[in-house]
Amino acid sequence: MDITGVVYAAGIVGIVGLLVGILLVIAAEKFKIEENPLVGAVRELLPGANCGGCGFAGCDACADAIAAGKAPTNACPVGGPEVAKKIAIAMGMDPGAGDFKQMVAFVKCAGTCDKAVKKYDYYGIKDCNAISVVPGSDDKGCEYGCMGYGACVKACKFDAMHIVDGVAVVDEDKCTGCQACIKTCPQHIIALVPKGQAYKVQCSSHKRGKDVMSVCQAGCIGCTLCTKQCEFDAIHMDNNVAVIDYEKCTGCGKCADKCPKKIIIRADGVQLAAC
């Protein structure tokens, strides 16, 4: 066996490898990224779902912003107070500083199959955003209501959204407040509410009372009875629909008692029945 052949072969491969290695070292120095060590620490603490609920492109971007001081330590709605506390400690800040209130999504519609009037039978693509471009909108009579075709269900990464009886319903225990559903809903009827909020108005219709009644049995008719009941100035009419100010609401429930349409619901209250 000729040993020189082996030596040449090994030598050539070795030299080529060495050259490539040296060039890469030079390149690595040239393209070095100066990363704030805090970014890595904060990124470790974030949940890593990349849901975008914080308003940044993902957990990496959120960590960047927090470390740079552009976002508060409690910027992550999914991680909640625990993560906020850990991040504050990692950043060398007072953990109590970021007061955190867990928000959850809430669908402002009670137009279930039996309560909402159907204006036609829809056989097209089963997706709210596709239906929203159909002339005359979805098959429900009310143009403000939940279509019930589950764009929010698809958007939810936490299995917290479900279509029950033709209306999207949020599972408050699973909801992290990431707002993915809010962003996708073509009807814009999903909003963030404080978790455990006692009373919520389950209607978004801006129509007048008579028009609401003609399309849905569970719609706000704008009678203003609730606003007269409230002792805390926490419920007002906004363009024919009652809106609760969650800061002022004490959860006494007088508005819900008076509501003739029973669309101000209790947190632990009426569950929607199956179709």
Added chain:
Amino acid sequence: MQELLLIAVGAALVNNVTLSQFLGICPFLGVSKKVETATSMGLAVLFVITLASLICSLIYDHILVPMGLEYLQTIVFILVIAGLVQFVEMFLKKSMPGLYTALGVYLPLITTNCAVLGAALTNVQEGYGLVESVVNGVGISCGFLLAISLMAGVREKIAENEGIPKSFQGSPIVLVTAGLMAIAFCGFSGLI
């Protein structure tokens, strides 16, 4: 000049690297969900293949052949390609972090993209010189860029289509599409 043009057109269309030689299928199926990332992937591959063709041709002609070590071509080519891909990765991480995250694992996987090694080996097999090698490399990678961009365009439409039978959803319909595209590319075979 005419010969170079023939090499380029032949590599890009007639012998399209993905659709008629079935090289580089991994990124072709993996990163073709969005036109934007697919095009970026194609451009990254274009950069790597062009440089790899150039460097590999130089090494082969001036080091391996004179020393009678042609049998080392695969190992040395892989070494060069791996180095180039590392370089592209560093460059993208620094200058285009968004694209870097979008390409994800498929970026380092260009190393094992057989289209790249395929280009370098074809150059040797066909006995191309330096200029011909580079032109062939550009042709091959343009073919890849074309194929992956077209595929991404089709897949964006597929994603919106709700009428696909359940058993065909996901990968099956993509593979069927790839097959149909390959058949369509057969139409170029009479070009040269």
